Every structure is written in C-alpha cells, then in structure tokens.
Amino acid sequence: MVRLHVLTPNDWPLWRDARLAALTEAPHAFKSRVGDWHRGGEERWRARLETPGAYNVLASLDERTVGMASGLPGDGGVCELRSVWVGPEARGLGVSDQLIAAVETWARRSGATALKLAVIPGNSPAVSLYARHGFVLAEERGDLLPDGVTREHVMVKAFR
Numbered sequence: 001m002v003r004l005h006v007l008t009p010n011d012w013p014l015w016r017d018a019r020l021a022a023l024t025e026a027p028h029a030f031k032s033r034v035g036d037w038h039r040g041g042e043e044r045w046r047a048r049l050e051t052p053g054a055y056n057v058l059a060s061l062d063e064r065t066v067g068m069a070s071g072l073p074g075d076g077g078v079c080e081l082r083s084v085w086v087g088p089e090a091r092g093l094g095v096s097d098q099l100i101a102a103v104e105t106w107a108r109r110s111g112a113t114a115l116k117l118a119v120i121p122g123n124s125p126a127v128s129l130y131a132r133h134g135f136v137l138a139e140e141r142g143d144l145l146p147d148g149v150t151r152e153h154v155m156v157k158a159f160r
C-alpha cells in the first residue's frame with residue numbers, strides 16, 4: 001500500500017535522499033542538477049523544508065520511499081507544484097496521482113486560486129500525467145534552460 005508522509009524540517013535526511021535519487025535517476029526532468037545539491041549540507045536541506053507555507057510530501061511503498069512532491073506558495077494566490085518524482089520501480093501504479101492530489105488538496109485548503117507547474121518540453125509521461133489531472137498549458141513563458149534556447153512549459157490548473 002502506498003503511504004504519504006508530510007515532512008517537517010527534521011525530516012530533511014529523508015527529503016535529501018529522495019531528491020538526490022530523483023536528480024540522479026531523472027536528470028532530463030529537472031532544471032536543478034544533482035551536483036548543485038551535493039554541495040549542500042544539513043542547513044541547505046533544512047532551509048528548503050523550512051520555506052514558509054510550503055508543503056513537502058513523500059510516498060512510500062512497503063516502508064521504502066518511492067516518490068515525492070512539493071507545494072510552494074506563490075504570488076497572487078497561485079501555488080506551485082514542484083519536485084514531482086516517482087522511482088522507476090513504482091511507476092504506473094498511481095503513486096503520482098496520490099502525490100498530486102495531496103498537493104492540490106493542500107493548495108485548495110490554503111486558499112489558492114490555482115496550482116501551476118513547470119515541465120521540460122518533451123517529458124511526455126509528466127505532461128500526460130498533469131493533463132489527466134486537469135492542468136493546461138499556460139500562456140506564461142517558462143524559465144530558460146541551460147541551452148539558452150529552450151524554455152520550460154508552464155501548466156496551470158485553476159480552481160473554481
């Protein structure tokens with residue numbers, strides 16, 4: 001059974017291990033690089049979990065961490081869905097559905113008007129997942145990627 005675990009700053013080693021696993025396993029999916037985070041110690045990981053108003057959740061299967069996601073408060077009541085990852089051994093089981101639903105519930109409860117995310121073009125499993133959850137391509141231009149040409153795609157789900 002998949003279990004979700006909402007993290008506190010003291011859980012930073014769990015978050016670190018999951019995030020480093022994600023950045024190592026799926027570098028194509030994230031703007032951050034694993035090398036950026038290897039330089040960070042406890043203070044940096046804690047700071048990430050201490051972001052005011054943030055929501056960080058891990059998914060576990062048989063006591064093993066298999067996925068993660070974050071919600072961050074944003075401007076104008078638009079929260080951000082970040083750091084979504086499910087390990088290869090747990091893909092196709094609906095783990096990401098549970099993670100996204102948890103972040104959406106958190107965003108709605110915190111009074112958000114919408115939830116948005118950024119995805120690297122070509123990441124079709126992720127785009128397909130977000131579309132299934134009601135996210136649509138936004139007009140907003142995403143951040144420029146290191147190639148200096150490609151931009152992330154922004155997707156948004158408005159709450160009515």
Ligand SMILES: CC(C)(COP(=O)(O)OP(=O)(O)OC[C@H]1O[C@@H](n2cnc3c(N)ncnc32)[C@H](O)[C@@H]1OP(=O)(O)O)[C@@H](O)C(=O)NCCC(=O)NCCS
Pocket residue numbers: 026029030083084085086087088090091092093094095096097118119120123124125126128129132
């Ligand atoms: C994207 C991701 C979170 C989906 O997780 P998941 O729990 O497997 O999600 P789902 O089971 O709903 O599958 C989502 C899509 O992935 C595809 N998929 C399913 N099982 C898969 C597998 N074993 N391997 C690769 N892709 C798979 C499916 O095509 C599905 O698309 P569909 O909705 O059209 O059927 C996961 O593949 C992942 O972590 N990828 C690497 C990191 C990443 O891309 N994060 C998102 C950053 S924006």
